[in-house]
Amino acid sequence: MSNPDDRPSASGTQDRWAKAVPGGGGGTAAPHTSAPRKSAPAAADQLYEKHKTVHNKRIDGPFRRFKWLVMLITLGIYYVTPWLRWDRGPYAPDQAVLIDLANRRFYMFGIEIWPHEFYFVAGLLIMAGIGLFLVTSAVGRAWCGYACPQTVWTDLFQHIDRLIDGDRNARIRLDKAPWTASKLARRLFKWSIYLAIAFATGGAWILYFADAPTLFRDFFTLQAAPVAYGTVAILTATTFALGGFMREQVCIYMCPWPRIQTAMLDEKSLIVTYKDWRGEPRGSLKKAEKNPEAFGDCIDCLQCVAVCPTGIDIREGPQIGCITCALCIDACDRVMKDIGRPRGLIDYATLDDCKAEQAGEAPRPAWKALLHPRTLVYFTIWGSIGLALLFALGTRNRTDLTVSPDRNPPFMLLRDGSVRNAYTLKLRNMEGRPRAMEIALEGLPGAVLWTDTIPQGSAARSQVVEVPADLTQTVRAYVAAPAGTGEQNFTFVLTSQDEQAESDSEETLFTAPGGQ
Amino acid sequence: MANDPNTPNRIDEPTGTEFVGHEWDGIEELNTPLPRWWLWTFYATVVWALAYSVAYPAWPMLSRATEGVLGWTSRGQLMEEMGAADAAHQTVKEQLAAVDIIKWQDNPELMQKAVAGGAAAFKVNCVQCHGSGAAGSAGYPNLNDDDWLWGGDIEAIELTIKHGIRWDGDSQSRTSLMPGFDGIFSDAQVTSLVGHVRSLSGQGESNTTGAQLYADNCLACHGPAGGGDRLQGAPALNDAIWLYGSDAANIRTQILRPRHGVMPGWQDRLDPVTVKMLAAYVHSLGGGEQVPAMAPEPVTEDNVQP
Numbered sequence: 140m141s142n143p144d145d146r147p148s149a150s151g152t153q154d155r156w157a158k159a160v161p162g163g164g165g166g167t168a169a170p171h172t173s174a175p176r177k178s179a180p181a182a183a184d185q186l187y188e189k190h191k192t193v194h195n196k197r198i199d200g201p202f203r204r205f206k207w208l209v210m211l212i213t214l215g216i217y218y219v220t221p222w223l224r225w226d227r228g229p230y231a232p233d234q235a236v237l238i239d240l241a242n243r244r245f246y247m248f249g250i251e252i253w254p255h256e257f258y259f260v261a262g263l264l265i266m267a268g269i270g271l272f273l274v275t276s277a278v279g280r281a282w283c284g285y286a287c288p289q290t291v292w293t294d295l296f297q298h299i300d301r302l303i304d305g306d307r308n309a310r311i312r313l314d315k316a317p318w319t320a321s322k323l324a325r326r327l328f329k330w331s332i333y334l335a336i337a338f339a340t341g342g343a344w345i346l347y348f349a350d351a352p353t354l355f356r357d358f359f360t361l362q363a364a365p366v367a368y369g370t371v372a373i374l375t376a377t378t379f380a381l382g383g384f385m386r387e388q389v390c391i392y393m394c395p396w397p398r399i400q401t402a403m404l405d406e407k408s409l410i411v412t413y414k415d416w417r418g419e420p421r422g423s424l425k426k427a428e429k430n431p432e433a434f435g436d437c438i439d440c441l442q443c444v445a446v447c448p449t450g451i452d453i454r455e456g457p458q459i460g461c462i463t464c465a466l467c468i469d470a471c472d473r474v475m476k477d478i479g480r481p482r483g484l485i486d487y488a489t490l491d492d493c494k495a496e497q498a499g500e501a502p503r504p505a506w507k508a509l510l511h512p513r514t515l516v517y518f519t520i521w522g523s524i525g526l527a528l529l530f531a532l533g534t535r536n537r538t539d540l541t542v543s544p545d546r547n548p549p550f551m552l553l554r555d556g557s558v559r560n561a562y563t564l565k566l567r568n569m570e571g572r573p574r575a576m577e578i579a580l581e582g583l584p585g586a587v588l589w590t591d592t593i594p595q596g597s598a599a600r601s602q603v604v605e606v607p608a609d610l611t612q613t614v615r616a617y618v619a620a621p622a623g624t625g626e627q628n629f630t631f632v633l634t635s636q637d638e639q640a641e642s643d644s645e646e647t648l649f650t651a652p653g654g655q
Numbered sequence: 656m657a658n659d660p661n662t663p664n665r666i667d668e669p670t671g672t673e674f675v676g677h678e679w680d681g682i683e684e685l686n687t688p689l690p691r692w693w694l695w696t697f698y699a700t701v702v703w704a705l706a707y708s709v710a711y712p713a714w715p716m717l718s719r720a721t722e723g724v725l726g727w728t729s730r731g732q733l734m735e736e737m738g739a740a741d742a743a744h745q746t747v748k749e750q751l752a753a754v755d756i757i758k759w760q761d762n763p764e765l766m767q768k769a770v771a772g773g774a775a776a777f778k779v780n781c782v783q784c785h786g787s788g789a790a791g792s793a794g795y796p797n798l799n800d801d802d803w804l805w806g807g808d809i810e811a812i813e814l815t816i817k818h819g820i821r822w823d824g825d826s827q828s829r830t831s832l833m834p835g836f837d838g839i840f841s842d843a844q845v846t847s848l849v850g851h852v853r854s855l856s857g858q859g860e861s862n863t864t865g866a867q868l869y870a871d872n873c874l875a876c877h878g879p880a881g882g883g884d885r886l887q888g889a890p891a892l893n894d895a896i897w898l899y900g901s902d903a904a905n906i907r908t909q910i911l912r913p914r915h916g917v918m919p920g921w922q923d924r925l926d927p928v929t930v931k932m933l934a935a936y937v938h939s940l941g942g943g944e945q946v947p948a949m950a951p952e953p954v955t956e957d958n959v960q961p
Binding site: 385554 | 687690787790799891896941
């Protein structure tokens with residue numbers, strides 16, 4: 140460690156950045172993973188990298204507490220949401236958030252989405268995507284560090300480890316211990332808790348897709364649909380494996396997001412970084428006391444490594460394994476406090492901040508980091524989509540008409556010589572109550588209208604049809620125009636016969652002999 | 656990775672990983688090992704592929720591929736799915752069989768299923784003559800319009816489908832034979848008669864010779880005003896719909912050498928429920944008539960009038 144070649148120069152961080160961030164101007168383009176670093180390349184014929192279990196140490200501090208809070212909120216939302224009720228009247232379910240796949244409806248509190256309005260969901264997904272960009276440009280990999288389900292559940296499982304097997308050292312000891320009956324019992328006990336959490340995770344998921352209380356009861360009385368059991372089984376298995384065992388492997392090897400994110404980081408991105416110009420050269424407290432001039436602030440206590448949930452050494456510079464959960468900041472700050480040195484040897488900072496700090500300039504207030512153009516552009520796009528969605532939501536029509544003319548045969552001669560066309564009308568009543576709707580003809584002089592339920596004897600310019608609550612009614616409409624009527628366009632007008640008097644219309648073609 | 660132990664690969668400084676030795680435009684590949692579980696996953700897929708090729712048809716042989724120990728075939732799967740579909744339809748068919756066809760209209764849901772089933776059967780059995788849109792063609796009646804030779808209520812349609820028209824294979828098949836007047840009428844007489852017949856539907860002026868010939872020879876079946884007679888299957892001559900065409904030449908041909916279309920009876924080839932579903936479908940096409948009990952009335956009126 141005290142090898143002078145190993146000491147980063149004043150511009151060391153810069154060089155490292157350039158190497159770790161693609162497009163940063165450095166030599167090596169690909170970001171590398173943390174795991175193979177410094178490992179002996181001796182076994183060239185070794186086909187795999189051995190998995191080293193991460194036994195991260197307990198730590199307390201502001202970031203740890205913030206992580207607790209985020210975990211509480213995210214898990215709370217996940218488990219409570221399906222149980223919230225929302226009164227929608229007698230014709231619609233009363234679950235606040237419900238993805239009703241069977242009936243193809245999506246309910247979210249006061250909003251009901253039909254399949255043809257899926258652009259609202261698509262819009263939300265686009266907002267979520269751009270939201271990730273926005274968060275990344277503003278606060279770096281905050282999603283990875285705090286809110287990603289993989290992070291939250293990994294954190295949860297690591298707490299279980301701590302609870303059952305003790306803290307880092309005890310766990311390492313137990314890991315190395317031979318498989319005795321007591322170790323096996325302990326492991327089985329722990330895995331059964333894993334399994335219970337995994338089951339609760341998978342079990343909560345399906346409650347979003349059906350009436351939660353009913354499904355809950357049916358599930359345990361073995362009356363639920365097979366797909367419910369299948370879904371729970373799959374999600375239980377994945378949670379058990381990904382949260383209980385794969386953990387940081389998911390972030391490092393499976394997840395595409397870290398790779399995308401490295402492309403989005405620049406000198407203005409907030410990252411968790413080790414201030415090497417302050418810390419290096421590192422040396423133990425004892426050595427440093429003897430020779431204070433030769434050593435930096437880092438006393439090489441390895442606490443930052445011990446608490447890391449992905450098992451990396453942040454002092455090696457930014458890397459894909461770092462999810463910026465900031466637990467190393469908590470650990471380092473505590474040590475710095477204990478030895479009486481200023482906090483923030485490892486800290487949230489942008490690369491520009493680091494450069495300024497290194498040059499001895501006054502630190503910039505954190506909120507200023509938010510105000511760089513990229514963040515504002517992302518925010519503008521994100522906000523515009525949100526406003527557009529809200530506007531569309533506020534002005535959408537709950538009555539809808541689609542018309543498809545019969546093409547075979549395009550027209551039909553009737554006994555009296557008049558010409559008949561047939562149309563399939565879809566009347567959408569998106570309100571949660573049955574509504575009478577009037578179908579009327581606009582244009583096409585002399586034409587009359589009847590339907591599959593209203594006989595030709597009652598043919599008229601307009602007909603009233605009852606449309607059930609929250610459903611699409613398909614109506615076969617027959618339009619007959621007097622002999623001699625030429626081919627022309629006309630319009631079907633649909634008007635709801637209630638105080639809303641919502642209206643929708645569609646122009647279509649009346650085909651007649653001699654046309655075209 | 657044929658590494659010569661004597662010349663170890665170069666090491667990438669920042670990562671400490673060795674190079675594989677491949678280079679593309681200055682970009683070099685590092686020999687970064689995968690995690691062990693990934694390797695196992697790879698082995699598992701290899702095992703899966705081998706097991707799959709044993710269990711299912713896979714290896715091409717001289718005449719055909721290996722059959723696979725599970726005995727799966729795509730044809731077998733199709734048969735299974737068709738069987739399942741038939742079984743799924745069985746309940747609906749039983750329901751339809753249990754309810755009288757006239758009562759179907761009181762049950763919109765049942766009617767909808769019957770029409771859907773009829774539409775499917777129509778595409779297999781009827782489109783060859785009546786066309787995929789049931790619009791027919793010269794000699795093959797259009798089933799969408801409101802003109803019916805033998806009646807357009809759902810029961811009458813069922814009867815027609817069941818026994819056919821002029822169908823030798825069914826003794827209950829109804830027949831109507833328009834006699835041919837070739838050699839009986841002179842050329843001028845036929846021309847006059849054609850003129851009168853066309854006038855019945857508002858096409859041109861009538862004439863006394865034609866009217867007299869009509870009264871003597873045609874009125875008995877086609878009615879005084881050309882209204883036709885559904886009991887005999889005599890077509891109405893006073894409407895806009897002509898099975899063989901409304902122009903003078905076609906009407907002349909039909910008087911001199913009438914063509915007699917044949918509709919097969921289907922009761923031997925289709926089960927009764929399918930026949931009923933076909934009737935429901937044809938009835939639903941837009942020209943279907945209401946209330947079977949009332950349908951014969953105007954016909955008898957027409958018949959009695961002369």
